[in-house]
Amino acid sequence: MAQIIDGKAISLAIKDELKEKAAKLKAEGTEVTLAVIQVGNNPASTVYVRNKKKGCEYIGIGSLSYELPEETTEEELLSLIRELNGRKDVNGILVQLPLPAHIDENKVIRTINPKKDVDGFHPESVGALCIGQPGFVSCTPAGVIELLKRSGISIEGKECVILGRSNIVGKPMALLMLRENATVTVAHSRTANLKEVAKRADILIAAIGKPKMITREYVKEGAVVIDVGINRDADNKLCGDVDFDDVAEICSAITPVPGGVGPMTIAMLLNNCIQSVELQK
Numbered sequence: 006m007a008q009i010i011d012g013k014a015i016s017l018a019i020k021d022e023l024k025e026k027a028a029k030l031k032a033e034g035t036e037v038t039l040a041v042i043q044v045g046n047n048p049a050s051t052v053y054v055r056n057k058k059k060g061c062e063y064i065g066i067g068s069l070s071y072e073l074p075e076e077t078t079e080e081e082l083l084s085l086i087r088e089l090n091g092r093k094d095v096n097g098i099l100v101q102l103p104l105p106a107h108i109d110e111n112k113v114i115r116t117i118n119p120k121k122d123v124d125g126f127h128p129e130s131v132g133a134l135c136i137g138q139p140g141f142v143s144c145t146p147a148g149v150i151e152l153l154k155r156s157g158i159s160i161e162g163k164e165c166v167i168l169g170r171s172n173i174v175g176k177p178m179a180l181l182m183l184r185e186n187a188t189v190t191v192a193h194s195r196t197a198n199l200k201e202v203a204k205r206a207d208i209l210i211a212a213i214g215k216p217k218m219i220t221r222e223y224v225k226e227g228a229v230v231i232d233v234g235i236n237r238d239a240d241n242k243l244c245g246d247v248d249f250d251d252v253a254e255i256c257s258a259i260t261p262v263p264g265g266v267g268p269m270t271i272a273m274l275l276n277n278c279i280q281s282v283e284l285q286k
C-alpha cells in the first residue's frame with residue numbers, strides 16, 4: 006500500500022515553526038501584517054480567506070480583512086491596492102482569486118507591489134523564480150516541494166511530469182522542479198498520448214481540474230503521485246484530479262484530497278508573510 010502523504014500534519018509542523026519565527030520578529034520589534042482582499046461571495050473563497058486569517062492568528066501575525074461587494078469596480082479595487090502598497094504597516098497583500106468577470110485579474114496582480122506579493126503571482130516574482138533570483142514563490146507549488154522534501158522523497162534526477170500549465174500552479178511548479186534538478190515535462194489538454202507521457206513520471210503532479218481523471222492507466226508502478234486538484238464529485242464530495250482508491254494500489258506515495266496539498270497552500274502563504282520582512286529590508 007502506498008505511503009499517504011499527510012499535508013495536514015506537515016502544514017501544522019510548518020505553522021509551528023513559523024509561530025516561533027513570528028515571536029522572534031515580534032521580540033525584535035517587527036510586526037508582520039497581511040492584508041486579505043475578497044471581492045464577492047464565492048463560498049469556496051470565503052472558506053479559504055477565513056482559513057488564511059485563522060492561520061495568521063495561529064502563528065501570531067496580524068491580518069487586515071477587506072470584504073468588498075461583487076459590484077466593486079476594477080478602479081475601486083486598484084485604488085485599495087495602491088493605498089495598501091503605500092502603507093508601512095502592511096507587509097503582504099493578497100487578492101483572493103477568482104475575481105468577478107468584470108475585473109481584469111492580470112491588471113490587479115500587476116498593481117500589487119512585488120515586495121508585498123505574498124501570493125507570488127506578480128510577473129516580477131515569476132520572473133525572479135525563472136532566473137533563480139530571490140522573490141516570492143506561488144504558494145501551492147511551493148507547498149508541493151515542501152511536502153516531497155518533508156516526506157523524504159528525493160527530487161533530484163527524477164522524471165517529473167506536471168499535468169496542467171496554469172500560471173498559478175503548472176508553470177511555477179515546472180520552474181521549482183527544475184530548480185530541484187528534476188527532469189521536467191509539462192503536459193496539458195492538447196498533449197498527444199497523455200497517458201504514455203504521464204506514465205513516464207517518477208513524480209506525477211496532477212493540476213488539471215478534472216475530478217478523478219487520473220486512473221492507474223496514467224501512472225507508472227511505484228511512482229509518487231501529487232494531487233493538486235480540488236473538485237466536487239457527482240455526490241458533491243470534495244475530490245482531487247486523481248482517482249485515489251485506484252491509483253493508491255499501484256503508486257509508492259500519494260497525497261489525499263482533502264488533507265494533502267490544500268493545507269500546504271496556506272502554510273506557504275504564511276511562510277511568504279514571514280519572508281516578506283527579509284525581502285522588504
Ligand SMILES: Nc1nc2c(c(=O)[nH]1)N[C@@H](CN(C=O)c1ccc(C(=O)N[C@@H](CCC(=O)O)C(=O)O)cc1)CN2
Pocket residue numbers: 049052053099100101102103124144145235243262263264265266267268269270271
Ligand atoms: N489569491 C489566491 N487565490 C487562490 C489561491 C491562492 O493561492 N491565492 N489558490 C486557490 C485557493 N486556495 C487558496 O487561496 C486554497 C485552496 C484549498 C485549500 C485547502 O486547504 N483545501 C482543503 C479543503 C478545504 C475545503 O473544505 O474546501 C484540502 O485540500 O484539504 C487552501 C487554499 C485558488 N485561489
